Amino acid sequence: MFQFLPHSVLQMSTIFLSIVIEALPFVLLGCLISGALHVFLTPERVQKFLPKNKLLSIIVGCLMGFFFPSCECGIVPIVNQFVKKEVPVYTAFAFMLTAPIINPIVIFSTFIAFGNSWKFAFWRILGSFLVALVVGIWLAYFNKTDILKSKLQSQLSAINPEAQTHDEHTHGSHTHSHDAHQKSFFHQFGHVLTHGVDEFFDTGRYLVIGALIASAMQTYLPTGWMMTLASTKVLAVLIMLLMAFILSLCSEADAFIGSSLLSLFGTGPVVGFLVFGPMVDIKNLLMMKRYFSGKFIATLVGIIGLVVFGYALII
Numbered sequence: 001m002f003q004f005l006p007h008s009v010l011q012m013s014t015i016f017l018s019i020v021i022e023a024l025p026f027v028l029l030g031c032l033i034s035g036a037l038h039v040f041l042t043p044e045r046v047q048k049f050l051p052k053n054k055l056l057s058i059i060v061g062c063l064m065g066f067f068f069p070s071c072e073c074g075i076v077p078i079v080n081q082f083v084k085k086e087v088p089v090y091t092a093f094a095f096m097l098t099a100p101i102i103n104p105i106v107i108f109s110t111f112i113a114f115g116n117s118w119k120f121a122f123w124r125i126l127g128s129f130l131v132a133l134v135v136g137i138w139l140a141y142f143n144k145t146d147i148l149k150s151k152l153q154s155q156l157s158a159i160n161p162e163a164q165t166h167d168e169h170t171h172g173s174h175t176h177s178h179d180a181h182q183k184s185f186f187h188q189f190g191h192v193l194t195h196g197v198d199e200f201f202d203t204g205r206y207l208v209i210g211a212l213i214a215s216a217m218q219t220y221l222p223t224g225w226m227m228t229l230a231s232t233k234v235l236a237v238l239i240m241l242l243m244a245f246i247l248s249l250c251s252e253a254d255a256f257i258g259s260s261l262l263s264l265f266g267t268g269p270v271v272g273f274l275v276f277g278p279m280v281d282i283k284n285l286l287m288m289k290r291y292f293s294g295k296f297i298a299t300l301v302g303i304i305g306l307v308v309f310g311y312a313l314i315i
Helices: 007-040 043-049 054-067 072-084 089-098 104-113 119-142 150-171 185-220 224-228 233-247 254-260 267-279 282-291 294-314
Strands: none
Touching: 007 072, 007 185, 054 089, 054 119, 072 089, 072 282, 089 119, 104 119, 104 254, 119 254, 119 267, 119 294, 185 233, 185 282, 233 254, 233 267, 233 294, 254 267, 267 294, 282 294
């Protein structure tokens, strides 16, 4: 039916569809989790389970991904909801960077991809933890840049008083009837679905645009010459980081691509590929652009890139 189209266009279309089909379930799951957080998570509950110490709070954020696994395709709406619910940004972004890597599914897939060896799974976990720790410390002690876009920041300021009022009603006097102050489960579930679906259609367009750009780059950007440049470890690491960004693979599947490149690039560059890809890729950046300021995103990507680059060199 489409045989009249150039082969490159057909190839790009195939890659585009594979990226979208692979990512959509995780984006939907992330948006539904975001909806649940919007309905059930209050700032007061956040303060109860997070340590007061900033460094401990960052470590908790790093480890949360193991218990609340999420693909990088759906992590951005969750992190945005965390920030809205007054989870400290250093905890929220530590979670964002480690959740797509330090979770049972990705750990096991990495183990299988590299011939039932824990070596690369360990290096990958350690690298993601190190990056998240550095980013968390930067956000906790040094960052002065606004995180959210100005529009979302004003919306957040308007939302917080409502959240406080809702909390006062929830924990206030018990002389009022229980039904007047606590919504039914089905009513709350309806709010979760409504918010999740709205978030999905709002965020999904950025996924589609990102997948289109990624598929075009994979099709028309000559990657063969990049492989010929891998003569030194520095160049090999840089090329693998660039490939991680261009390919925009899901973290559950990228280990199998990384293992196929091991003999050509070596251990350090491949580990850099496995750590950098789930943190920074095209579709993820566009979804972040939906919520966070451009200056903050640029600084965040720069820090992640420097830490991963240094980590990959010393392995």
